[in-house]
Amino acid sequence: MYIMKKSFLYIAVLLITVLSACEKDEGKLPAISFKTTAGYTSADMVVAQNTSILVGIDAAKTEDKDVLKTFDASQSFDGGTLTSFINESLTGIQGDNYSRDINITTRNQAGTERYVFTVINRDGLVNSVELTLTVQ
Numbered sequence: 001m002y003i004m005k006k007s008f009l010y011i012a013v014l015l016i017t018v019l020s021a022c023e024k025d026e027g028k029l030p031a032i033s034f035k036t037t038a039g040y041t042s043a044d045m046v047v048a049q050n051t052s053i054l055v056g057i058d059a060a061k062t063e064d065k066d067v068l069k070t071f072d073a074s075q076s077f078d079g080g081t082l083t084s085f086i087n088e089s090l091t092g093i094q095g096d097n098y099s100r101d102i103n104i105t106t107r108n109q110a111g112t113e114r115y116v117f118t119v120i121n122r123d124g125l126v127n128s129v130e131l132t133l134t135v136q
Helices: 002-021
Strands: 031-034 045-047 052-060 068-077 083-089 097-105 111-121 126-135
Touching (some): 031 111, 052 126, 068 097, 097 111
Parallel strands (some): 045 126
Antiparallel strands (some): 068 111
16 A cells, blocks of 8 residues: 555656646747838739739747748639648748748739738747739
């Protein structure tokens, strides 16, 4: 009986030690935003057919160990399904801060074009920004 109590006490102490050593994760979304300086498009707008625009994306980790793992850019035409046109695994310093410029040329027909830019961190948390172009 004494050995059983001692074993139980040992297991309880071990369990408490392991649980207290576990890192607490705040679960913050990664940061993502449009570049808004001159020359960049960062909001919904009306444009002509075959118009070239420049979209800039800045993203960053928001927790020390939860680095960025993936960047995705998707598009949808006239309310259709989103389709990825850029999907990039981020490594090294890109996991801390990521920046990308994307040139987009609108279609040669009237309609709507929706663009969604997404980052995913190590914990699988997702954050996105998007814009819609109305093509006339």
